[in-house]
Amino acid sequence: MIRNYLKIAVRNLMRNKVFSFINIFGLGLSMAVCLLVILHVKDQLSYDKFHPQPGRTYRIISNITNKEGNTSTFASTPLPLADKLATDFSLIEHLTRIYPVDANATNGVKELRLHQAFTDSNFFNIFGYTLQSGNSHTALTSPNSIVLSKEIAEKFFGNSNAMGQVLTFSELGDFRVTGVMNKPAGKSHVEKDAYLSMSSVPLLEKTGKLSAKLRQWNNITDAYTYVVLKPQVKEKQLSQAVTTISKDLVKQSTLTGKENYAFSVQPLNKIILSEEMNAPLGNTGSRGKVIAEIVIALIILLSACFNYTNLSVARSLKRGKEVGIRKVSGAVRSQVFTQFVIESLLTAFLALVLAWLMLNIMKGQPFAREITSADELILDAGTCVWFLLFSLFAGLLAGVLPAWALSSFKPVEVLKNLSTVKLFLGNNFRKSLIVVQFTLSLVATIFTLTFFRQFDYMDNADPGYRQDHVISIPLAAAGQPLLKHELEQLNGVTSVAAISTLPGREVTGRTRVRSQPGAEPIAMDYYFADPGIFNTLHLSLLAGTSFPQQADSAQAEQYIVLNELALQPLHITSPQAAIGKSIWIDDSVQVQIAGVMKNFSHRGLAVPFIPLVMRQKPAAYHYLVVSTATALPASFLKSVESTWKKQFPNQPFEGKWLREDWAGGNKVNGTVGMLGFLTLITITIASLGLLGMVIYSTETRRKEIGIRKVMGASIAIIMALLSRSFLKLLLIAGCIALPIGYLLGFFFLNIFANRITIGVDILLISFAVMLLIALMTIITQIYRVAAANPVNSLRSE
Template sequence: MFRNYVVIAFRNLWKHRLFSFINIFGLASGMMVCLLALIDIKGAFDYGNFHPHSDRTYRILTDVTSSDNQMAAFASTPLPLANVLKREYGFVEKTARVIRDYAEFTVDQKKLGDYYCAVDPDFFTVLGYKLAAGQPATEPNTAVLTPQTAERFFGLANPIGKVIHTKEYGSIAITGVFQTLPTRSHLHFGLVLSMPTLSTENRKRQQTDWKQYTSGYTYVLLKEGAPADQFEKILPTIAARATKDIRFGSEKGYTFRAQSLTSLSPSHESLMMGTWEQTWGKLATEMAVGLVTLLLAVFNYVNLTLARSLSRAREVGIRKVSGAVRWQLMAQFMAESVMLSVFALGVAYLLLMLIEPMPFVQQWLIGGVELSTSLWVVFVGFSMATGLLAGFVPARVLSGFRPAQVLRSQTGLKVFKGITLRKSLIVAQFAIALIAMIALLSMARQQNYMATADYGFRSEGILNIPLNTVPYQRLANELNRIPGVDRVSATSELFGSHGGEYRKVRRQKTGGDSTAVFITAIDQHFVANMDLTLLAGQNLPEMTTDTSGEGSPGRFVLVNEEAVNAFRMGNPREVVGQTFWLNDSTEVQIAGVVKNFRFTTFNWAIKPLVLSYQPKQFRYVNVRIADGAPEATLANVQSVWKRLNPHQPFAGEWYGDFLYKRHSHEDDVNFMGLLTALAFSIACLGLLGMVTYTTETRVKEVGIRKVMGAQVRQIIWLLSWDFVKLLLIAGGIALPLGYLAGMAFLINFAYHVSIGFETLGGCIGLLLALGGLTIGFRTYRAALSNPADSLRSE
């Protein structure tokens, strides 16, 4: 019997090839998105599989209670916790601390930035990161590199024994190279430093300070057989003892709790200072997007199957008269649906292979996950479940027909008030697709706005060059001699990005209110070079800098308007000449106030900014190129760079290009555009199938109307109007919901675009255009048909 069902199902699919193609492509598109989500979900459970003894290894979390009784969970802890656990509790076998940070390393006269982790010696055994060559970094001023960082720093040469340099820690010897790190790991780094390398006074104080609960991460390996309950009970006691004599500022206190590495990912909660583990919220969102896309395809299947209900109803009537019972008929229709779904799985895999190279897919979804046998079993089971889901409603409806109903053609299916189920599904499809389009267009317009907006400083004609190891003053002197170079300035941070160093400053040396500000180092030419506006006071005074690029920090600074408001010093003119303390030993005087400009990401409103002369922190030169022949000037700039620094390639970048790359997020928008295009293609194919079937069933009506004198445009309107009404209804439903979806994204930005007619009108216009073309294509062909052919049998 099953073989008979399969044969009949295949014949039906082949007989109605257009409808079969629409259903297979639609289901394949939805399945492809779901497969991406399933792969990422599988990968989320793979996090930490390489850690040895993960069942008895824990990361300590810190639950902080603020002064207003709000609770926040931190993945980090105070650094002294690890020593207390190892020293005072016998069931603790090993502990390991991890400090995560970013630094610039000088390698063979090249300055390269990378993320690093400073770790205890037991880090390598507790977390199980294996080395491909060399020894772990345990002695002071030693490090282990990842293979990627080793190649970036030293090329194909053996890095072991070589030395890199940092401003903060001096020279660091390379003792080993890791094996290729697992992609699915909650810790990402380019190199690992030994904890004794962090020997500065600030770092030493950090390792003994119980008040700093954001300093680093603490991992604990319990002895075999040690009860986890006993370990968890001691943590609140340790926290209470450690915080007994601490006077917090904005917090009431904190306590500790343990998180097993086996439950690290997917994470059930959002942690402050979190690492790279997956969260249930992200996975649920991915799966929801996939299921919505698949639901659109299921709507198509239900739609097209019910559209052919009259012909299938006659088949049902004959089978029932021959003695078939309802469950047998349902089994036949379900087998047809499952077969179609299995075909769709094959197409979905091919689509998956096509989009796999996309950067967004590799970075956020399937990077590092292999398609194992167990995952393929899940895929096949998912496709069969999809087929059963898609076929259940048509199977139940069609198998319920009575022969008497078939003879009277009473097979209309009503949902409510005369609206058929098929029409409701068409409306739902296009409404969902239109909501996605409005949200995507809002996202794309916001990204483009951030990439091309006026930030309040000059970006046109400005060439940014990383200094690396080249002395600033020497490079500036050479660049100023080039014809076509208007001006050269220096800065520690490129505006329009992260904003620079963020710390608190005080009006008085001790005590008093503190204010959090961004601090950026600039030279005296920066204000004029970037077209910043001085509202009061004067620019930074001329400072002498030797040819090595070094110089004494200036005691004069510039502040923006927002800093004036934050300091509560009065108006800009009253602020000039007043002083404040950058730290315990550096008092500075305000030389001038610059007009507010956007120096950080658009997520934030304008923040307080302090511009100071600190030549040791200069990282970039800003070269202002005159109008006329920028290509020739750029070539001269490159030749100067090659002469001064022959070991490094020229890395200059136009400021406008930097802002565009930083904020456009093209890979993300392209992937979201792909999903939206799939949703619209599924909806349009479903509409095409419905229109095709409708025109085929009304072919004799069209012939009679043409014989009676109806014109082509009248027949097109007659056949199209019902479907156009469905598109208008879908638009009416989707416009307000799409507006809310777009605003839910835009509200995260302090400065954002509006959702007006250009967005809503454009989306509804595209909807009507795509739907109109789909409808018009089939109805125009039907209207041109020869009445003699359609009425010949009459």
């Protein structure tokens, strides 16, 4: 029986090739998006599965409530919390802190920027990382010990044994390699290039190489505390312990602006896809983003399934007599129902094959990377099962309703007059769904076009500093003077300067500035840079000069340059009045204002101007910026690389044009591509739904059309008659979508300090695109019916 059903299903698909292609393509397109989401969710749920005691492992998190009653949750905790838990309570079997400190490291030959953290010797007892070399129980016991990931060890030492080798950090000193980790057995939110022994921190703080934080309860964003409870201890007991500590802390605390200070407990298996927190550690995913992805995918799938249903019914009206004859011949409803369900499942499995092909085509594309990474597109046994179950679900979702409706046909009705058969709550229900689909399509088009226009504007707007014809080169402070001198000798180089962080995306840090001791502190951004930065980046000075040239670096650090926005909170009336004035930084450091520069968008054009301090500190410079002449060949970057290789032959060159680096850092191309991709899918599925409505309408009105043609109606009149109702649906969708799309774009643009306005052109272009696509969908089908010979439709009369 099943074999016969499959034969009939295959024959029907082959007989109606165009119809079958539209059905499979529409369903496959929506399934491709769903498969992307399935892969992403599957990948997110695979994190932190290889750690040894997941059921007894917890992270302590912080909850801060300010005077206004607003509560913020932090994934981090103060460094002293771990010692307090260990000494005051006997609940914990293992405990560790993770204290991230990124820095440049060198082995004398190569220098790399490492993402690293200080941690306790219990780290390997809590997390399931194993060592290829070294002893996991003692590797992080001694001060100045470091454990490297396998990848970093190979970058530094190649195939040589890394054990016992020394890495030098520019700000931390020498560390000896005491372990090399194996490749992790899975993914984890705790992933660093290297782990340094926590026992190194006291001496580093004592010598001033690290800020004193080991005993500071005030700094809640510094460290992450993880514990493994003893077997008999419950989570409630740990919660009570951290609550007791936080209550005692609030009683003794003098923290300003914090009305409540509380710790709470988070199980390890609840970290992934948990609520979004401040100061997160690693990739914990976003519950809201995943839910949004699932909802969007289901909406697209439901829309495609509705279209499949609509098209199936429209085309299956031709099979009404077949259903009637089968029933008259003795077939029961369940047999007819099974036949249509099997056809739907076959279509769904063919759509799954197409979706997998689309998925591999999309792999690596920017819009696909916004949802999932390329390494997640791996077809293993578990993924195959998920995909097959999903295909079964999609097939049943699309096919059950038409199968139920078509199998309910009464033989007398369908054999007598098929046009009297009404399906799915009549035409009004289907028309409403078409309006909803095209409304969503038009809103998505308006938003995507607004998004693209905004970021295109930001790409080309003037940020207040030079971006074009500037090369940025990451480099440790120790190697800058010689390389800087060599670069200045190159033909085409106009100036070279050093800076701590590249402007445009982030700042070096935030500092507190006072106009005088005891005054209210003012938070300001800061950079460290040498005097040449103003000429190199074309920063305009409104008063004073750049930093005075000082031979002594300590003297050079006594001078600063402010932007003009920093003057107002310091109660300085004009740029000229600021020159020579003394202010205090970080409560105790007195500095003198050497110059005032014009405001520029150092955090990017999306953010309004912020008070900014520019200082000198050669040890903090991490980039060279090279200003070049405008008329240079594209190969000039190779000349810069050659100069680099002379000084650092064993280190990779990572220089980039600042404009390209800034554009890449925005990461909007992928988002624009993703929005465009989803908009295309939405419009395609809406068009297929409209096509289903047109087919259904023309199939049920064939005899009417034939009579009108016999009575003298022209093709143009018939096309106008059949198109009128569909154009009304499009106009209704436009009336609903245009104000919604405008408001959505307006609220989105309000995020940006510098923004475009949503003009009439955006709305008209979006509506015109939707109308053109819809008309192409309507006219091709209607013309075919209107031009048909009326004899064929009236023959049976």
